[in-house]
Structures are given as C-alpha cells and as structure tokens.
Amino acid sequence: MGVTLVQRLEIIKSSYYDSVTLMLVAKELNKLDGIISSSLNMGTEANYNIMLSGGFDLSGIDATPNDLIIGVIGEDEGVLESAIKTAHAIIANPPWKKAAPAGDYFPKSLDGALAIQKDSNIAVISVAGRYAGDLAQSCLDKGLNVMLFSDNVTLEKEIELKKSASEKGLLVMGPDCGTVIIRGVALGFANACPVGPVGIVAAAGTGLQEVHIQLARRGVGTMHGIGTGGRDVKSEVGGVTALAAVKALLEDDDIKTLLVVGKPPAREVEDKILELIKKFHKPAVLGFIGGQSKEDQPPVYICSELEETAAVGAALAKGEDVDTARSDLRAKEAALKVSAKKIGIRKGWIRGLYSGGTLCYEAQLVLAKNGIETWSNAPFAKEKKLKNSLEPTEHSIIDYGEDEFTQGRLHPMMDLTFRCDRLLVEAKDPEVGVILLDVVLGYGCNPDPAGLIADAVKKASAVSGKRIAFVASVCGVDGDPQDGAKQKKILEDAGIIVCDSNAQAANLAAFLIGR
Amino acid sequence: MTQGPVDVIRPISVSADWERIPQDYRVMSVYRRTVNLVDKNGLSHTLISDDEDFSARTALIKCVPKVNIEDIINVSSDTAAAVYDPFLPVGQINDRWMPLIREWKDFLQDCDLKFIAEKWKSCDRISLVGLGPGSTPAGDDFLHGYLTAHVRCFLEEDNVVINFRKHYKAGSTVKLSENFYQDLFARKIWRRGKVLLETLEGDDPVKVLDAVNSLILWGHSSGLAWLAGFASGEEEIKAMDLDRTSF
Numbered sequence: 045m046g047v048t049l050v051q052r053l054e055i056i057k058s059s060y061y062d063s064v065t066l067m068l069v070a071k072e073l074n075k076l077d078g079i080i081s082s083s084l085n086m087g088t089e090a091n092y093n094i095m096l097s098g099g100f101d102l103s104g105i106d107a108t109p110n111d112l113i114i115g116v117i118g119e120d121e122g123v124l125e126s127a128i129k130t131a132h133a134i135i136a137n138p139p140w141k142k143a144a145p146a147g148d149y150f151p152k153s154l155d156g157a158l159a160i161q162k163d164s165n166i167a168v169i170s171v172a173g174r175y176a177g178d179l180a181q182s183c184l185d186k187g188l189n190v191m192l193f194s195d196n197v198t199l200e201k202e203i204e205l206k207k208s209a210s211e212k213g214l215l216v217m218g219p220d221c222g223t224v225i226i227r228g229v230a231l232g233f234a235n236a237c238p239v240g241p242v243g244i245v246a247a248a249g250t251g252l253q254e255v256h257i258q259l260a261r262r263g264v265g266t267m268h269g270i271g272t273g274g275r276d277v278k279s280e281v282g283g284v285t286a287l288a289a290v291k292a293l294l295e296d297d298d299i300k301t302l303l304v305v306g307k308p309p310a311r312e313v314e315d316k317i318l319e320l321i322k323k324f325h326k327p328a329v330l331g332f333i334g335g336q337s338k339e340d341q342p343p344v345y346i347c348s349e350l351e352e353t354a355a356v357g358a359a360l361a362k363g364e365d366v367d368t369a370r371s372d373l374r375a376k377e378a379a380l381k382v383s384a385k386k387i388g389i390r391k392g393w394i395r396g397l398y399s400g401g402t403l404c405y406e407a408q409l410v411l412a413k414n415g416i417e418t419w420s421n422a423p424f425a426k427e428k429k430l431k432n433s434l435e436p437t438e439h440s441i442i443d444y445g446e447d448e449f450t451q452g453r454l455h456p457m458m459d460l461t462f463r464c465d466r467l468l469v470e471a472k473d474p475e476v477g478v479i480l481l482d483v484v485l486g487y488g489c490n491p492d493p494a495g496l497i498a499d500a501v502k503k504a505s506a507v508s509g510k511r512i513a514f515v516a517s518v519c520g521v522d523g524d525p526q527d528g529a530k531q532k533k534i535l536e537d538a539g540i541i542v543c544d545s546n547a548q549a550a551n552l553a554a555f556l557i558g559r
Numbered sequence: 560m561t562q563g564p565v566d567v568i569r570p571i572s573v574s575a576d577w578e579r580i581p582q583d584y585r586v587m588s589v590y591r592r593t594v595n596l597v598d599k600n601g602l603s604h605t606l607i608s609d610d611e612d613f614s615a616r617t618a619l620i621k622c623v624p625k626v627n628i629e630d631i632i633n634v635s636s637d638t639a640a641a642v643y644d645p646f647l648p649v650g651q652i653n654d655r656w657m658p659l660i661r662e663w664k665d666f667l668q669d670c671d672l673k674f675i676a677e678k679w680k681s682c683d684r685i686s687l688v689g690l691g692p693g694s695t696p697a698g699d700d701f702l703h704g705y706l707t708a709h710v711r712c713f714l715e716e717d718n719v720v721i722n723f724r725k726h727y728k729a730g731s732t733v734k735l736s737e738n739f740y741q742d743l744f745a746r747k748i749w750r751r752g753k754v755l756l757e758t759l760e761g762d763d764p765v766k767v768l769d770a771v772n773s774l775i776l777w778g779h780s781s782g783l784a785w786l787a788g789f790a791s792g793e794e795e796i797k798a799m800d801l802d803r804t805s806f
Contacts, residue, residue: 137670149771152665155658160764162655 049080049117052124053105054131055087056112060172061135063454066112067461069134076130078123079116084131086452087111094449094462097434097469109451154182168231170194173219173451177201180216184208192218192273193232195447199280202273206284215285215292218273220447222455222488223248225256225269232271233457235486236523240265241300241361243293245286247274250400250457250484250519251305251350254546255331257521258354261544264361267298274401277309283316290317294324301361302328305353307405307424308335318344327360329353333406334424340366350406351545376544377551384555387541390513392477394418394553395470396441397463399456400519400546403482404443407550411439414554422446436470441480457489464500471504471512478513479504480553482546483535485520485528494518494531498538505539513556514540517549568606568634570618572642576747577604577618581635586626587734588694594623595735596632603738606634611773613643614749615742645747647711652759652793656767660759663771663790666783667701675701675784679791685723689732697784699736703743704785707752708792710743719795720744751777752785 066084073082083098085091087107095102100115107113116127151157158164167183169176173196180190180197184205192205197219209216217224223246224231228239235253237260246252248271256266270289277283286304293299304317314336321328327343331353337346345366347353352373359369394411398404401422408418419440421433433442433449444456444463456463470476483493490496501514516535520528535542543549567581584596584604594606604616608623618636626632652660667676671691675698678687690698702723709719724744729737742748748756755770774782 149768149775151659151662153658153662156662159656159659160768 049119050121050124051100051115051117052121052128053100053102054114054128055105055107056114056135058110059112060086060110061112061452062172063450063452063459065135065138066452067454067459068138069131072134073116073127073131076118076123076127078119079127080119081115081117082127082131083113083115085113085115087113088448088451090448090451091453093432093434094453098465112452154179154186158186165189166191166226166231168193168224169218173197176219177205180205181208184212184214184216187212187214189215190217191224191231191271192216192221194218195220195450199275202275203281206276206281210284210288215270215288216273217248217271217285217289219275221248221271221273222250222457223252223256223269224271225252225266228265228267230487233484233486233488234269235260235519235521236525237521238265239267241298242266242303242357243296243299243301244269244303244305245272245289245293246270246303246305247272247276247307247402249274249402250482251307251333251402251406253400253484253486254350254403254406254519255303255305255354255357257519258351258545259358259361260521262355262358262362264358268293268296272306274307277306277313277317279310279312283309283313286313287316287320290320294321294326294328300327301357302326303331303353303357304328305331305350305402306333307402308332311336329357329360331357333402334409349410349547350402351547376548380543380548380552381555384552387513387556388510389558390477390511390556392475392511392557393473394439394441394478394480394557395436395473395476396480396550396553397467397470398441398443398480398482399445399460399463400482400484401443401445403484403517403519403546404441404445406546407480407553408441410547410550411441411554414551414559416554416557416559421448434466442466457484457493460490460493460496464496467497467500468504468507471508474511476508476512478515478553478556480549481514481516481540482549483516483518483520483531485518485524485526485531487525489526491526492531492534493526494534498534498540501538501540513553514538515543515549515553515556516540517543517546519546566633568618568620568624568632570606570620570634570636570639572610573618573636573639574613574615575641575644575646576615577636577639577641578616579636581633581637583631583633586628586630586632588628589623589626590694592623594626596634603734604634610642611750613645615645615738615745615747617643617749643750645742645749645753647707647743647746647748647753647756649713650711650756650760652756653762655762656759657793657797659767660790660793663786664794666787669780669783671780672697672701672784672787674698675787685726688727689736691784693779693781694733695736695739695778695781696732697780699732699739700778700781700784701788701791703736703739704752704788704790705792706740706743706788707748707756707785708789708796710746711756712796719792751782752789755789 070082088109167188168191170193176194205216222233272285276285329345331347355369359366419430422443423429522528587595592608596604687698751774758766758770
C-alpha cells in the first residue's frame with residue numbers, strides 16, 4: 045500500500061539567502077527521515093516553475109522574488125513540522141559558516157582587502173545580481189578592473205558600468221563572466237591548462253573553457269583569457285569590453301596568437317573587432333559560432349566552431365599548417381559517422397541538457413548544420429524559443445545555466461541536482477532517442493559531475509532500456525581537480541558515449557538519429 | 560603537557576614586571592597552557608607555557624606543573640631573562656589599516672557576541688562588565704579592546720577612560736578580567752594585543768594578518784570580542800567623538 049505524501053510550504057518575506065546556503069539547507073533536509081523532497085528557492089517565476097516540476101503544489105502561494113520559499117514533501121505532518129523547524133535553525137546559524145577555521149582571517153570588505161593588498165588591480169564580484177552592479181561601480185571608482193561573475197545584472201547597469209570603465213581605462217569582464225585567465229592564473233570556472241603564447245577573448249564561459257582545454261590537448265598554453273559577458277558584443281553594449289580586451293592582447297608582446305570566441309556578435313561589433321585585428325597583423329582566429337564573417341583573411345582566420353577555433357589557433361601558435369588542422373577535424377567527423385552506425389541508429393528526438401551557454405549554442409548550430417532544427421530556451425533563431433523551458437518539444441537543447449534557472453539557485457556546473465532530475469524526466473519520454481550532455485570540469489565546478497551524471501544515466505537507462513543513446517563531451521583536462529581522464533571513464537562505464545569535443549558530441553547525436 | 564610535583568618553579572623567561580625575589584604564590588586556576596596565581600598581596604601572576612600568552616606579571620615555563628587550586632608554590636625567577644615588556648607606549652595607527660580595522664566590528668555579528676552589539680547600541684555600556692560566557696567574559700574582552708584603543712593614544716587619560724573608571728564597580732567581574740583592566744590603566748597589555756598595535760603602526764600586511772590571526776585564536780571568542788572593541792575605540796578616536804561617549 046502506498047504512502048500518501050503531504051507537503052508544507054513556508055514563505056520568509058524579504059529575506060535574501062545565497063544559493064549555496066539554500067542548496068546546502070535543502071541537502072540537510074533531504075537527509076531527514078520521512079522527507080521525500082525539499083526545495084528552498086527565492087520566489088522568482090522560474091523557481092515557481094522548477095518547484096512545480098518538482099511536484100510542489102504552489103496554488104495560493106504569494107511570494108515575490110525577494111521572498112524565500114521553503115518547500116518540503118514528506119510522509120506526515122510531524123515530519124514536515126520538524127523539517128521546517130530544522131530549515132529555520134540551519135538558515136539562522138549555518139554550521140558550514142561556523143566551520144571556518146579560527147586563525148584563518150582574511151578581510152571581508154572591499155576596503156579591508158585593499159588595505160591589505162593595496163596594489164590590487166582586479167576585483168572578482170560574486171554576489172546577488174541586484175547588488176553586483178553597485179559593488180562593481182565601487183570597484184571601478186577605486187581603480188580596479190572588474191570580473192563580474194554575478195548574473196542577473198540589468199542591461200542598463202551593464203552599459204553604465206562599461207561606460208564608466210572605458211572612461212577610466214579599465215575593463216568590466218561580465219556580467220555573467222564565469223571564466224577569466226590572467227597570466228595563466230584562473231579566476232572562476234577554469235581548467236588547469238598550461239601557460240603559453242595564446243590570448244583569448246570570449247563571452248566567458250564555457251566557450252572560453254572549451255577553447256582553453258582544446259588548445260591544451262594540442263600542447264598549446266594560454267596566457268590570458270578575457271571574458272566579456274555574453275551581452276557585450278550585442279548592439280546595445282557595442283562590444284566595449286571585447287574591443288578593449290582585443291586591443292590589449294594585440295598590443296601585448298607576450299601574446300603571439302589571438303583567439304576571439306563566442307556566440308555571434310552584432311554585425312557592426314563583429315566588423316569593428318575584425319577591423320581592429322587586421323590593423324595589427326598578428327595571427328588571429330575569429331571564432332564566432334555562426335558569425336557573419338566567412339572567409340579567412342590571413343593572418344586572420346575565421347572559424348565557426350569551438351574545437352575548430354582551438355585547432356586553427358594551435359596550428360598558428362605552433363607554426364603548423366592550418367589546412368591540415370582543419371582536414372584532421374573533418375576526418376574525425378567522418379569517423380564519427382561510422383561510429384554512429386556501429387553504436388546503432390536511434391529513433392526519436394534529441395534532447396540536449398546543457399550547463400554551458402556557449403556549448404548549448406554550439407550544439408544547436410552543429411545540429412542545424414546537419415539539417416536538424418532545434419528548440420531551445422536560448423535559441424539561435426528567435427522563433428525557436430521554447431514557451432516553457434521545462435516542457436521541451438521535438439529536438440530541444442536546453443541551457444540550465446540561463447538566468448531563469450539561476451536566480452537564487454546554484455549554477456548547474458556546481459549543483460547538478462536539477463539537471464540530473466531533468467535527465468530522468470527526459471528519459472521517460474518515449475519519443476526521445478538521444479540525450480546530449482556537457483560535463484564541465486575545472487576549478488569552481490562540482491567535484492564529481494561525471495559521478496552524478498553516471499548515476500542519473502543508470503537510473504534513466506533502467507527506465508528507457510536501450511532506446512536512448514547518451515552522448516557527452518568532457519570540457520576538462522587530466523590536471524583538473526576532478527581529473528579529466530577519471531571523469532571520462534566514469535561516464536563510459538555508465539554506458540555514455542564520450543566525445544573529444546562538444547562539436548563532435550553534437551555531430552554524433554545528429555548521426556545517431558540517421559543524419 | 561604537565562610535569563610532576565615541584566618544590567620550586569624556575570621559569571625560562573619572565574615579563575619585565577615580574578617580581579624577582581623568590582616568593583610563594585597561591586594557585587587560583589589551572590588550564591592547559593596557563594596557571595593563574597596570586598601573591599600574598601592578592602596581585603595576580605600567571606605561569607604560561609606558550610610565549611604568545613605573555614602579559615603583565617607572567618613567567619614562561621617549559622610545561623604546566625602538576626598543581627591543584629589552593630596549592631602554594633614557590634617561583635624563583637632570579638636567572639630568568641626578562642623577554643617581554645608589557646608597557647604600552649603611545650602610538651599612532653597607520654591610516655592605511657583603518658578600513659581593515661573598521662570591519663572587525665562585524666565580529667559582533669558572531670552569534671555568541673550579538674548581545675554585545677545590542678548593549679553597545681543601547682549606550683548601557685558599563686553593563687558589559689562581567690557579561691557573557693568565558694573565563695574572561697566576552698563583554699570584558701570587548702571593553703578591554705575598546706579601552707586599549709583609548710589608553711594607547713593618550714599620555715593623559717581621556718574622558719572615556721575617566722568615565723569608565725568612575726562607573727566601574729570593583730568585584731563586578733571575574734578576577735582575571737579585573738586584572739586586565741587594572742593592568743591596562745597602568746598601561747600594561749598582553750603580548751598578542753601589543754604585537755597587533757605595533758604591526759598597525761607599520762606597513763606590513765603579512766605581519767598585520769598574522770597578528771590578527773593570533774588574536775582570533777585567543778580563547779573561544781575573546782580575541783574576536785577584543786578586536787571588535789578595539790575597532791569601536793579606534794573609530795571613535797578617529798572621529799574625535801570622545802566627548803559624546805560615556806559610560
């Protein structure tokens with residue numbers, strides 16, 4: 045006889061809690077006997093949808109994005125009561141915050157930090173989006189370049205900050221800038237790659253990470269990786285940071301090869317970047333996925349995929365033939381077609397479950413190149429935007445790192461819980477034939493993403509049998525904290541087909557449905 | 560680590576104000592690293608096994624002796640070098656550190672110390688004497704830090720110190736804290752605090768962080784409370800807001 049489950053919802057008005065705290069509290073609640081599910085979210089529309097999809101009944105709930113919703117589902121009222129009390133107790137006094145070792149003091153304020161390290165020239169900002177803009181302005185006013193890791197910063201604020209930075213000769217890298225590499229030192233999400241003669245300008249991101257690791261796999265190191273934030277190259281912002289970063293790297297004698305990577309910019313911004321690069325006669329690759337520029341203009345090469353950008357960039361850095369690098373990639377693609385037949389052609393839709401925005405975008409374009417139209421919450425064609433990101437249709441590629449999923453929640457590169465839950469949901473759909481994933485490694489990322497995905501895939505396979513082929517790529521290197529080789533093996537042992545790059549994984553997904 | 564019963568304790572080194580003539584002391588309390596004593600005049604002395612704990616009337620020993628409360632022990636320091644001068648000279652903080660010092664007030668947000676912030680805001684400051692848990696109550700630690708900032712700046716006592724002494728009632732806190740206050744008014748301070756003050760006059764961030772860390776390690780929350788108090792005092796002094804401050 046089944047147990048009837050009950051739920052309890054509680055709203056804490058006008059209270060902000062960081063996403064790490066909320067994730068950890070939920071984990072603690074889930075350990076309690078009799079608790080089936082718990083979820084702590086700020087009351088944004090996206091979080092409403094996430095809780096609804098998690099089985100919570102939110103009818104009658106009145107929470108704003110400034111309010112915290114605590115939701116628990118369990119076996120009886122007593123269990124729920126106890127869980128809510130526990131949640132309050134943990135939030136009021138999080139044990140992980142008290143665990144900071146005594147005698148390990150570092151400044152907590154910007155001014156305190158500058159008192160200790162007065163020669164600092166860059167600040168990394170990772171606070172809730174609504175506070176991030178003003179804090180970034182304070183940093184600029186103190187003469188600091190800014191890496192704005194936070195997302196949910198308004199476009200108006202971004203424009204204002206970048207204007208201010210430009211006047212001061214500073215850079216605002218971001219918002220939503222996950223990765224920056226300065227003199228080989230990683231800030232944010234980044235991989236343990238060698239230092240070398242390449243400079244990268246990217247939205248930053250997984251686009252930057254993918255190119256960084258692909259260069260490393262080809263034996264080429266990176267000196268600087270400057271993130272701009274995804275909106276920087278759009279018309280509204282005008283590529284302020286991208287242009288400043290490109291110029292700085294072109295003028296830097298340590299940089300022998302420049303790579304510019306990202307989703308397609310506004311036409312006029314792309315033209316300005318190309319024009320600027322051409323002035324310096326430095327070997328460069330313009331790797332805008334789906335960008336307008338098509339023809340190589342040596343020493344400037346035009347690429348449309350991330351691995352291709354890295355392959356061409358590596359060839360330039362090593363003084364090797366660019367055509368050979370490209371033909372090697374084409375040979376790999378041909379080999380994937382053969383592999384697909386060996387693996388077995390599937391029927392049904394492709395569902396991409398991504399944590400990286402640029403990787404998600406690239407997957408859509410690779411599939412499009414193979415004649416597959418996709419839906420997405422972050423589509424390259426506006427008309428293919430999903431109405432509800434939690435209800436994918438036909439071929440759909442979802443970016444779980446989009447703002448809608450990260451308001452008051454941890455980024456899926458750190459917390460894979462929701463993506464793994466969605467993997468199970470997709471696997472239950474009898475019309476799905478291929479599930480495509482990215483597995484991003486490096487500093488700041490989850491310590492064992494492959495382990496979590498492998499567990500989810502094992503559960504999913506129990507439901508779907510052999511109907512679904514799981515295809516992934518690992519964006520990482522062996523030197524990463526998670527160990528790239530080890531992560532790859534964990535995935536393979538779970539029956540996941542692991543490709544050498546995101547583009548290859550997307551190609552294989554296309555081939556697996558007979559394209 | 561403790562050692563067996565001894566007739567005479569011979570310290571390795573002493574503070575500059577330690578009484579050199581061998582004499583008997585009564586054991587008041589025994590801790591892992593310290594033994595608190597009183598002499599025949601009721602004046603406190605301390606045996607320490609870690610030189611970080613030097614203060615007024617302290618003697619460094621190899622290890623804590625096996626003694627009990629109320630034991631009478633003899634300490635002979637005639638050959639021990641005076642290695643720590645507890646006297647607090649007049650000095651000025653390097654302005655560079657003020658933004659850092661200000662953030663120490665936030666240590667009062669620590670759950671164990673929130674009551675201090677509330678009392679402090681309510682201006683019922685003297686009620687912090689003896690308030691809170693610990694072998695030195697946290698309220699005393701806070702006030703000690705606060706008063707240190709004031710005492711250190713002036714050769715003559717300022718209003719804050721005068722007011723405090725006027726309102727302070729003997730016996731309203733534990734003996735150890737009372738001694739701290741008395742020593743402070745004699746311009747004597749323990750090593751961790753003195754080292755911090757010296758580093759704050761300088762320009763070396765590593766030394767400042769080391770000194771802060773050393774203080775934070777003092778007691779359960781004593782160091783945090785002291786730093787918060789010191790920050791409150793320093794901020795007040797910088798604002799030259801002394802006249803409006805009272806107990």
